[in-house]
Amino acid sequence: MPTQPPGPPTVVWLHPEAPPKPAEGAPCNGCGLCCLVEPCPLGVLVSRRRRGACAALRWSNADQRYWCGMVADPAAVTGMTHPWAVRAMSALARRWIASGIGCDARLDAQVLPPGQ
Numbered sequence: 001m002p003t004q005p006p007g008p009p010t011v012v013w014l015h016p017e018a019p020p021k022p023a024e025g026a027p028c029n030g031c032g033l034c035c036l037v038e039p040c041p042l043g044v045l046v047s048r049r050r051r052g053a054c055a056a057l058r059w060s061n062a063d064q065r066y067w068c069g070m071v072a073d074p075a076a077v078t079g080m081t082h083p084w085a086v087r088a089m090s091a092l093a094r095r096w097i098a099s100g101i102g103c104d105a106r107l108d109a110q111v112l113p114p115g116q
Contacts, residue, residue: 012036012053014109017064021109025102030065032057034105042070042096046077068097 014036019029034040035057039047043054046069056069056077069077070093075086098104 010037015059015066018059019065021105021107022103024104024106027100028103030060030063030067031109032059032066033107033109034103035066035068037105037107040097042093043068046070068093068099071097071099 012033014032019031021031021033022029035043035054037053038051039049039054039056043056044050047053047055049055054068058067058069058072058076059065060067060072067073071090074089074093075081078089080086080089094100
């Protein structure tokens with residue numbers, strides 16, 4: 001569960017068409033904020049890092065939202081293409097990230113004024 005670190009604010013750049021962050025506990029809408037701040041435990045394994053944006057995060061122009069690549073297209077993230085492995089990884093990813101449970105990101109998003 002991402003939380004704001006003490007000290008200076010963390011700045012991440014969202015896609016301009018990304019939906020606004022939902023309220024904590026509300027269904028995920030694909031705003032991407034949590035995954036851009038830090039990877040979840042699954043993202044740590046995939047990204048091989050504990051800070052910064054998750055390498056599995058994917059923007060969808062068609063859906064106008066971010067998706068977890070391990071849910072939407074694990075083959076593109078991992079390189080594994082066996083159909084049974086792709087289905088298993090996607091199902092496991094949905095479980096690990098608690099897909100559909102609700103937003104658990106205790107983060108505040110602020111829009112910068114134009115020109116900054």
